Amino acid sequence: MSTRRVRRTARLAPPLLLAAALGAFSLAPAAGAAPVAAHAAAPAAVPAPKQPVATGTGGAVASVSAEATDIGIEVLRHGGNAVDAAVATAAALGVTEPYSSGIGGGGYFVYYDARSHRVSTLDGRETAPGTADQNLFVENGQPLDFWTAVDSGRSVGVPGSLLTWQQALDRWGTRSLAQSLRPAERLADKGFVVDQTFHDQTAQNQTRFSYFPATAALFLPGGQPPAVGSVFRNPDLAATYRELERDGVDALYRGDIGRDITQVVQHPQVDPASGWYARSGAMTPADLAAYRVRAQAPTEVDYRGLDVYGIAPSSSGGTTMGEALNILNDFDLKHASSVQYLHDYLEASRIAFADRNRWVGDPRFEDVPTKALLSQRFADSRACLITPDSSLTSPLAPGDPLHPSSGCPNAGTPAPTTPEGTHTTHLTVADKWGDVVSYTLTIEQTGGSAMTVPGRGFLLNNELTDFDFTPAVAGVPDPNLPGPSKRPRSSMSPTIVLKNGRFDFAVGSPGGASIITTVLQVLTEHVDRGLSLEQAIAVPRISQRNLALTEAEPAFLGSADEAGLEAIGESFTLNPEIGAATGIQALPGGLLQAAAEPVRRGGGAAAVVRPVGPQN
Numbered sequence: 001m002s003t004r005r006v007r008r009t010a011r012l013a014p015p016l017l018l019a020a021a022l023g024a025f026s027l028a029p030a031a032g033a034a035p036v037a038a039h040a041a042a043p044a045a046v047p048a049p050k051q052p053v054a055t056g057t058g059g060a061v062a063s064v065s066a067e068a069t070d071i072g073i074e075v076l077r078h079g080g081n082a083v084d085a086a087v088a089t090a091a092a093l094g095v096t097e098p099y100s101s102g103i104g105g106g107g108y109f110v111y112y113d114a115r116s117h118r119v120s121t122l123d124g125r126e127t128a129p130g131t132a133d134q135n136l137f138v139e140n141g142q143p144l145d146f147w148t149a150v151d152s153g154r155s156v157g158v159p160g161s162l163l164t165w166q167q168a169l170d171r172w173g174t175r176s177l178a179q180s181l182r183p184a185e186r187l188a189d190k191g192f193v194v195d196q197t198f199h200d201q202t203a204q205n206q207t208r209f210s211y212f213p214a215t216a217a218l219f220l221p222g223g224q225p226p227a228v229g230s231v232f233r234n235p236d237l238a239a240t241y242r243e244l245e246r247d248g249v250d251a252l253y254r255g256d257i258g259r260d261i262t263q264v265v266q267h268p269q270v271d272p273a274s275g276w277y278a279r280s281g282a283m284t285p286a287d288l289a290a291y292r293v294r295a296q297a298p299t300e301v302d303y304r305g306l307d308v309y310g311i312a313p314s315s316s317g318g319t320t321m322g323e324a325l326n327i328l329n330d331f332d333l334k335h336a337s338s339v340q341y342l343h344d345y346l347e348a349s350r351i352a353f354a355d356r357n358r359w360v361g362d363p364r365f366e367d368v369p370t371k372a373l374l375s376q377r378f379a380d381s382r383a384c385l386i387t388p389d390s391s392l393t394s395p396l397a398p399g400d401p402l403h404p405s406s407g408c409p410n411a412g413t414p415a416p417t418t419p420e421g422t423h424t425t426h427l428t429v430a431d432k433w434g435d436v437v438s439y440t441l442t443i444e445q446t447g448g449s450a451m452t453v454p455g456r457g458f459l460l461n462n463e464l465t466d467f468d469f470t471p472a473v474a475g476v477p478d479p480n481l482p483g484p485s486k487r488p489r490s491s492m493s494p495t496i497v498l499k500n501g502r503f504d505f506a507v508g509s510p511g512g513a514s515i516i517t518t519v520l521q522v523l524t525e526h527v528d529r530g531l532s533l534e535q536a537i538a539v540p541r542i543s544q545r546n547l548a549l550t551e552a553e554p555a556f557l558g559s560a561d562e563a564g565l566e567a568i569g570e571s572f573t574l575n576p577e578i579g580a581a582t583g584i585q586a587l588p589g590g591l592l593q594a595a596a597e598p599v600r601r602g603g604g605a606a607a608v609v610r611p612v613g614p615q616n
């Protein structure tokens with residue numbers, strides 16, 4: 001055992017500036033006149049300003065979008081609670097982050113109730129159609145090419161986000177769904193000023209968006225990505241939100257919005273000139289009617305006396321991060337050198353991913369040993385693999401959480417980490433009563449399946465490509481194969497941390513499987529290395545997911561830490577950007593600090609209801 005091992009004892013986007021930006025929308029043509037998005041040919045406007053950190057009282061919101069954060073803050077300012085604000089913010093992200101979220105997708109919602117000190121979760125993950133089987137993505141005995149699967153009706157899961165919003169409001173909110181959708185409806189009508197990130201994300205997807213006329217009409221006006229500084233309006237989405245305000249979630253799960261979804265999934269509408277052959281999907285109105293959000297217990301681990309709560313399977317986020325934290329409980333990261341801290345963090349991630357790949361899938365279909373994966377005994381049996389002066393080799397074989405070994409073996413057939421998308425969005429909200437929401441939502445790839453529901457203004461997810469298309473390794477059970485109404489394994493990791501039963505901080509991120517390492521790195525940088533949440537979100541990231549090479553952001557490459565880690569066997573490969581976190585931290589004196597990315601993904605937007613002191 002390493003000597004380093006220790007036994008475990010057990011500004012607000014300034015309202016006036018934002019209003020000024022919103023004021024630019026009045027120059028655009030009257031709302032609702034056009035059947036699809038219209039783009040003002042007016043002079044370039046300035047995107048709404050973003051502030052990555054805000055400190056104060058009265059509640060806080062952090063998201064990737066200035067407009068969405070501002071809408072959440074307005075809900076809090078007018079007496080709404082964290083759940084009300086989270087739903088309104090999420091609905092607004094459907095407008096300003098349509099490539100990462102929206103009612104065509106799914107996600108995981110974690111809620112801390114300050115009065116009961118309880119943490120609850122909702123699993124709003126998409127499901128496969130009821131007729132799906134293991135061969136969902138197999139044709140002629142071969143797995144489909146990944147992008148052939150993505151840009152198709154086959155990849156579209158039954159969406160869960162809208163029902164998640166309704167259930168969160170029913171359980172813990174104070175406002176109706178209609179009230180919560182209205183600010184986003186107005187935003188969709190008025191539009192927002194296109195920034196570089198939105199432009200670039202559109203440009204990256206231009207080819208596949210052009211396959212589908214409804215998507216091209218909305219997101220490629222004149223055949224091109226919207227110009228930076230133009231106003232992007234989405235009257236179709238505004239009308240969809242209005243219909244949902246009037247008719248409720250049944251309009252999607254049992255009504256005509258749902259029929260439009262299943263129609264396009266079953267019969268993708270492709271531009272013949274594109275030459276694209278979009279496979280059809282089998283989703284039916286009955287699948288939509290049968291969809292259920294799952295309320296389930298959070299994962300919970302004790303890390304250095306803090307209670308860390310996350311999402312249980314169908315996401316692998318809570319179990320994988322929880323196992324890694326339990327492993328790290330056996331090491332003194334606070335007093336370790338920077339290289340040794342990062343080494344332990346990478347090795348704990350590597351081991352936890354080896355176990356995740358073998359054991360985690362949808363628990364309604366697979367025997368997932370959630371409790372055993374989160375036991376300290378199992379983590380101790382895996383922590384012994386870590387030595388201070390050398391790195392483990394990937395792919396590493398999984399352990400058996402139900403029968404933790406005592407001899408620290410490293411044998412068996414590894415289950416590899418299969419590809420996942422790298423985009424989604426995370427929002428964090430706290431209210432003046434101390435309630436907190438940590439919510440990650442997605443449509444999987446940036447731009448999802450690239451299929452917009454005609455006339456409805458939103459993209460459909462490609463979440464089913466998170467399934468393994470064929471068994472990852474012959475002879476090793478794969479818990480993540482498709483099945484009827486099954487949820488594909490996720491990596492989303494919305495997290496809430498309590499200290500002595502009270503809110504301490506919350507965090508989450510996009511980034512596919514790197515979500516787990518992003519949240520783990522932020523958490524350990526904050527808890528062990530003494531960085532504020534703001535600083536922990538900003539530091540250069542590295543990510544090890546039981547792959548031969550560890551991914552590193554550009555700012556890390558060439559550093560003394562890189563050299564130190566390479567000297568003990570680590571090998572790095574460039575990943576230009578890992579994750580895009582947001583979080584909120586409780587500060588002494590009842591203050592809240594909201595933190596978002598300063599740079600990644602164009603920066604995020606943090607705000608509080610009543611700023612206190614100098615705002616960064």
Ligand code: GLU
Nearest residue numbers: 421422423490491511512
């Ligand atoms: N589909 C991913 C997951 O559920 C999230 C999307 C992403 O970040 O790429 O883990």
